[in-house]
Amino acid sequence: MKPKLALYWASSCGGCEIAVVDIEEKILDVADFFDIVFWPCVMDFKYKDVEAMPDGDITICLFNGAIRTSENEYLAKLLRAKSKVLVAFGSCAQEGCIPGLANFYDKNSIFEFVYKNSPSVDEQSKGIYPVPITHMPEGEIEIPEFWNTVKTLDQVVEVDYYIPGCPPQSFQILNAVGAVIDILKNGKPLPPKGTVLGAGDKTCCDECPRERKEKKIKRFYRPQEIIPDPNECLLDQGIMCVGPATRSGCDALCVKANIGCRGCYGAPPNVTDQGAKMVAALSSVIDAQTPEEARKIMETLADPLGTFYRFSMASSILKRVQPKTRPDSSGK
């Protein structure tokens, strides 16, 4: 019997699905080796099909997307139960990624904007917020509930392995899938739980071909403010690059295109909080002797929080921005 493969798309853009297909004709090998039992993006499967499976029936499940709604969470728990191996596939599942930036706000303020204040909302529907259950003459309509905070997969269920990236690079998917096939075919032992597959242990700098010098940053430039030297370290030139605090594996895709690393491969092996590490590193090399000087340079860096945690906000230590109106201290 073929090993069973499931792929699921929770709260994400769908890029991960594209990335899987981007392994080109090798997808046929995958389809050949595995029995694909669940892949809603590509084929018609129903949740009840999965629900009907015995626990642990799926050999491996590649789960992409963050946990934004009750439906995401339900599927995460369901697939966890049905899968032997659950892989957080891509940055959303691993660390929250761009959907995780919603953690800068809370449910109310998001709804307020999306369903009321956004210029694209027409007058009649202004202020009509989605509710999980709507009573209609025909009966009840149920839609998933929107959680206040975006979570990563491993904040909801136990995760066995991670494949980082936004999206994971196709060659890395191939590597990872190849390794899995190799393991299953030849009965090799599985890597330890929590292993990050399809990525390196170093940082983006390891793959970056640019020449680095001792750093002394006098100001930061936004991409439109400077024509970068193609051979020199972007950070040395004052262009924000999260590469030093980002896991290697993408083959320095962005920096090779003259854009600072955005940090999608997540924190390197020993780092718990990518943003905090960027603060530590950057402030160390800012050329200032007084708090005023330092602040002046730091003010040239637009939105540090969003920059440092572009992909990892949901998995950071604090996980979210605190709502502006603090609940009363006696309220908890």
Place this chain on the structure above:
Amino acid sequence: MSTTKEKSWSPRIVAFLCNWCTYTGADLAGVSRLKSSPSVRVIRTMCSGRVDPTFVLKAFKLGADGVMIGGCHIGDCHYSEGNFKTLRRVEMLKILLDQYGIDPRRLRLEWISASEGDKYAHTTLDFEQQLRELGPLQLTE
């Protein structure tokens, strides 16, 4: 906030103190029998420059209402310039905390030399008082 609440709640302060100045200063405050804040929970580091912003965020996450970093006065660093890095890190961290929606006043950087036991005492008391005014830091999940 009710008065009874104020009495029952006392802030939790994690203080990272450099071995050479502030830690010794805190010691002096103790030896001198000065009253310093009982809310302070001290972690000794060799230099204030060792304080990784990760530690500060972690402390807030785990329930600290305030974090204090104590180092040698500028120019007096045992490692000549470690505290300059601390200074810049704290500055950037404050920008970040502000964005995080955490009052930056909850993070304090203080230069307290080994001889300033009294400064240690009144700084911690002052910080405690300030945190009492700010109230508990209740993080939303």
Place this chain on the structure above:
Amino acid sequence: MITVNIDGKDIQVAEETTIVKAAESAGIWIPTMCYSELFEPYGICRLCSVEIIRGKRTRIVTACNYPLRENGLKIRTNSPVIQEIRKVLIELMLSRWPNVPVVKNMAASLGVIEPKFVSLERDEAEDACILCGMCVNICRDVVKANILGFANRGIKREVVLPYEKMNSECIVCGACAYVCPTGHIKIKSLDYERGAVADWYLGPKTAINIPTLQAVPRVPKIDEESCIKTQTGGCGICSTYCEPEAINYEDKDEEVEIEVGQILLATGFQLIDLKQMPQYGYGRLDNVYSSLEFEHMLNSTGPTGGLVKCKDGSEPRAVGIIHCIGSRDENYHKYCSRVCCMYALKFAHLVKDRTKAEVYQFYIDMRAFGKGYEEFYKRLLDEGVNMIRGKVAEIAEVHSGSDGKPYLLVKCEDTLIGKFREIALDMVILCPAIEPQFDAADVKKIFSISQSPDKFFLERHPKLDPISTMTDGVFIAGCAQGPKDIPDSVAQASAAAARMLSLISLGEVALDPVKAEVVDEYCSGCRICNNLCPYGAISFVDDKKISNINEMLCKGCGTCVAACPASAITGKGFTDMQILSEIEGLLSI
């Protein structure tokens, strides 16, 4: 060598010897008024005129600047012609400067009593300038400051400074006054009139001096600030007198680098500047001394030979000793200087011993804390020393004494009888506070140690380790650590020495294991850390494209550990894991 004949005597001299010197070596006196061996002969007074006879020709020359170059020259120093010339010369001088001792004496020795001339410029002064030019010459040839010169001609001639004004080129060496034969040039001290006491403290003010007779090593030194040689390149007279050729002007202060494993800081103390407390009149009133000055006075090799004397030379009738000047004082130092009580008692004892004066001690608390100290205090009480417990408010000089002699009025509160008192004294000794050295903060920085709130160096532990500092291998002893007396200093210094010796005998030291280390597997060579290390321990390995930490240079501060964005640097003893666990533990309760 050549042979000449002076007054019938054949004498052998070296070529180029002047006649004056040749005559001197033959024991023949030639009068001179403007001549000195120190500078080039000037020949202005003409008193040294002599006759030289070459064959049949006779010439009159000045002996001071005539060099002998030929054999067989005959010289007559005292012929009637010469005698007549000298008489006329000295009569001319005597008529102009009748009261100047050198002129009168010279005239007498030449047999002149009354001049037969009348001078239009007759100057009755005893210290008149006789225009000998010695000052001009010494300033030009010896001092090389070249500040003095002649102006005008004939009877209007005079010695002047450029533009007749005080000039910064004058180094105030005093050579002109020294050489002036009439005392016309005087050195006037512009210092405060208390010069005498300043001299006691600072020692003699000559450019070459032995600082004090107890100096170790007791050898003379050149004071660069007052040495003419260092200022103008002139003089150098001392080296011509020093037979063992021990004087070396080229010797300079130099910085020597010595590698050591341990350092003992015994940089001592300084005394508080008493002038910042004008109420005590120090520096303003005569006979108000600091304890150190008084100690100098008591010294048997000191300026008074150990006698207690007022500035006017009289023995004081009453002496006051005031404790705690700047110590135990909210305005200056809160601490006790510890040594003053006991030396103040010693002063009282010695004043009693050497004079008939009444002695008053003005104290806050008597602290006779050491071995045998309390007994000494008791003995002093028996000797009849007046003890007044209270702080002195003011010392004023009063001129209303019956003998017209000014005295010092000490105003104080006597807290034991609860009365305000005014006590008349002839001499007051102030006991200034012991302070940290003015540069203690710099020394602290150099050795990475700390200062306590009173700014003395901070010991590692006030009770258990009062000799070492927070910096390994740096020890402190004596008043650098805090005020203490001699036995305490000796004890602390001995302890420090023993501690250092024990480390030396071990031969090796255990280094602090707190060091940072780069884990190669995780370092990607972003070079964030490269600039951070103040000790240069971090370097970039070009071929591996990663950074590396030299463990021997690393001091373990951990700045790079915190900065490493990949957490590829670990700090032994203070790892992320350890500190995060500490945070967790601290906040779990």
